[in-house]
Amino acid sequence: MTTPDDPLLGRVLERRYRIDAPIARGGMSSVYVGTDLRLGRRVAVKVMDARYVGDPQFLRRFEFEARAVAGLSHPGLVSVHDQSIDDNIAFLVMELVRGGSLRELLRERGPMPPHAVAAVGIPTLGGLGTAHRAGLVHRDVKPENVLISDTGDVKVADFGLVRAVSEAGVTSASIILGTAAYLSPEQVSSTEIDARSDVYSAGVLFFELLTGRQPFRGATPLALAYQRLTYDVPAPGDVIAGIPPQIDEIVLRATERDPAHRYRDGFAMQHALLDAIDDLGLPPFTVPAPSQASARVTSAIARPVAPADRPRYDDGPSPHGEPDHRDDLNLPDHDGYEGHEYGGHEYGGHEYGGHEYEGDDDYYGDHPDDEPLGPGIVDTPHTGSTVVAAAWVLIVVLMAVLVALGGWGLGQSWAP
Incomplete structure (x- = not known):
């Protein structure tokens, strides 16, 4: 996480987006809670690492991908509101999802039963399918890039960023490490990448959600990546008992080494999952947000805003170089899902029959103008001018x- 001396805190980018508090840091960016002063709503501001700002190729690709993603509309995608560069700060403005990632949920609860995986998979694949039909490929489908809000919304984040970074003249070990476990064979051996590459990664994601582990292991990221050129992803049912063969079949087809044998895009894989849900009679379910991550975002929102006259961000040593907790691919010990029986449809003590997760209903997205934005956060940017x-x-x-x-x-x- 960022330190209290972060020079961005309290700063207003493009005279519109105020940086209020840090949420998380990754290998190529940091994410902050921000306030859109023009529209009076909370947003998430993703600030790219200073290493990339000096690369013209990255900046061109960054702008192009942001424009393309901003044109997409699907409940399974994190909406992109704006993109710009302000005094050597390249940033994206996105909807603020109060919650956490699938990675954090796996750490808290361990592997999911099939009906919970289905609840994650339908919106995830729908979001991917929407992008695929628009000619976009995510290239980095993994648990860190699938977010769950406190209301159970599941959204795919970071479309386009991996391509922009991969085409830049800067490399990041944390990005390679985070991606290696989910790369498709063609991403390792060639540059011919399309929607079926995301399908492969989604199949690996499903495998991990069902079993609690990744299908391949390697001493280095490179060794891990090359495993998929020789070996097939096993059926999840071979690792953990009780997984229906229909779900195994979806994972096996999605992770075929030959792209021609996979589902053609996210929508095709989603349709196969919907058929399996109907065939098996899997009950509806609302996936809970990871509690620790949700508390972290809530704390960031409530934190007082730093003064705006801090030193300006420059091209000096980047404060964003340390590895992120989300890049750690090792799952710690967990208590599991209490009594999660596949037949009984229980998931961590939450019954599926009620179709609801008893959690906090509040969701920090768009807010009406008369709703308080929280302690230390100004409701409207026009208060000072009114007094004058x-x-x-x-x-x-x-x-x-x-x-x-x-x-x-x-x-x-x-x-x-």
Whole structure:
């Protein structure tokens, strides 16, 4: 996480987006809670590492990908509101998802039963499919890039960033490490990448959600990446008992080494999952947000805003170089899902029959103008200007009164 001395805290980018508090840091960017001062709403501001700002190729690709993603609309995608560069700070403005990632949920609860994986998979694949039909490829589908809000919304984040970074003249070990476990064979051996590459990564993601581990292991990221050129992803049912063969079949087809044998895009894989859900009678379910991550975002939102006159961000040593907790691919010990029986449809003590997760209903997305933005966060950017205007009106009125009184006095002195 960023330190209290982060020079961005309290700063307003493009005279519109105020940086309020840090949320998370990754190998290529940092994410902050921000406030859109023009529209009076909370946003997430992703600030790219200073290493990339000096690369013209990265900046061109960054702008192009941001524009393309901003044109997409699907509940399974994190919306992109704006993109710009302000004094050597390249940033994206996105909807703020109060919650956390699938990686954090796996750490908290361990592997998921099939009906919970289905609840994650339908919106994830729908978001990917929407992008695929628009000619976009994510290239980095993994648990860190799938977010879950406190209301159970599942959204894919970071579309386009990996391509922009990969085409830049800067490399990052943390990016390679985070991606290696989910790369498709063609991403390792060639540059011919399309929607089926995301399908492969989604299949690996499903495998991990079902089993709690990744299908391949390697001493280095490179060794891990090359495993998939020789070996097939096993069926999840071979690792953990109780997984229906219909779900195994989806994972096996999605992770075929030959792209021609996979689902053609996210929508095709989503349709196969929907058929399996109907065939198996899997119940609806709302996936809970990871509690620790949700608390971290809530804390960031409530944190007082830093003064805006801090030193400006420069091209010096980047404060964003340390590895992120999200880049750690090792799952710690966990208590698991209490009594999660596949047949009984229980997931961490939450019953599926009610179709609801008993959690916090509040969701920090777009807010009406009259809703408080939280402690230390100004509700509207126009408060100061309103006070100044009222003071000027009062001064003008007083001057008018004094002029009138003076005129009356002069009239009296010249009267006969």
